[in-house]
Amino acid sequence: IIGVILSPMLSAVVGTTAFMLGGLVAPNNYVLNLFTWWVGDAVGVLVVAPVIIIWAQQPFRKPKRRKLVESVILVGVLLTVAWLIFGQGFGARSFYPLAYLIFPFLIWGALRFDQRMVATLTLVVSLVAVIQTSRSFGTFSHQMVWTSVLFLWAYMATMTVTAMLLAATLAENRRNERNARVQEKRFSSAFHSAPVAFWLA
Numbered sequence: 001i002i003g004v005i006l007s008p009m010l011s012a013v014v015g016t017t018a019f020m021l022g023g024l025v026a027p028n029n030y031v032l033n034l035f036t037w038w039v040g041d042a043v044g045v046l047v048v049a050p051v052i053i054i055w056a057q058q059p060f061r062k063p064k065r066r067k068l069v070e071s072v073i074l075v076g077v078l079l080t081v082a083w084l085i086f087g088q089g090f091g092a093r094s095f096y097p098l099a100y101l102i103f104p105f106l107i108w109g110a111l112r113f114d115q116r117m118v119a120t121l122t123l124v125v126s127l128v129a130v131i132q133t134s135r136s137f138g139t140f141s142h143q144m145v146w147t148s149v150l151f152l153w154a155y156m157a158t159m160t161v162t163a164m165l166l167a168a169t170l171a172e173n174r175r176n177e178r179n180a181r182v183q184e185k186r187f188s189s190a191f192h193s194a195p196v197a198f199w200l201a
Contacts, residue, residue, distance in 0.1 A: 001169040003049060008041030036146065043153045046160045047126045050119040058116055068112070070112065078105045082125050086132035086139070099129070099139045099155055110170055118167040122160045129156065 016034045019025040025033050063071065086099045103126055109117045133136045133152050139150040 013035035082128040
């Protein structure tokens with residue numbers, strides 16, 4: 001609530017008001033510019049903040065060679081697909097919903113890796129989408145700049161929230177499974193090393 005709603009709203013109010021007082025924003029466009037500024041900052045927080053927080057809190061461990069190779073393949077394939085989808089691969093302005101072809105690769109990252117990988121992948125895809133849309137390529141490239149920006153932000157927010165929720169759910173399941181195995185091992189050790197006989201009914 002604070003990071004995505006209140007903080008961007010404060011910066012949007014201050015920035016848009018300063019622009020209006022400076023004559024850069026017309027008073028009748030104040031609300032539209034305020035909303036645009038707020039949504040842009042909020043999506044920026046959604047996309048960038050998880051990467052910073054997760055990489056700062058979770059210690060990095062060098063993965064096994066097999067995992068490392070798989071991660072390199074995933075990032076390479078995702079970059080290629082994203083560059084084609086948001087670039088000129090399907091035409092300068094493709095109105096087909098090709099942007100959602102990214103989701104299987106994010107699901108792959110969530111199933112096989114951790115939240116760090118998913119957060120990094122969403123950031124990479126968002127950067128490619130922003131760069132290519134600013135060059136008037138891809139699904140979100142339209143004649144009206146505001147429409148392009150709005151749909152692009154909605155896509156980035158949907159992609160990030162969906163991928164991060166999936167990654168968090170899977171991480172919690174893995175943690176619960178590890179805890180269950182530890183408890184089972186402790187019970188088994190206590191059962192088999194007890195100095196008295198047990199009878200289970």
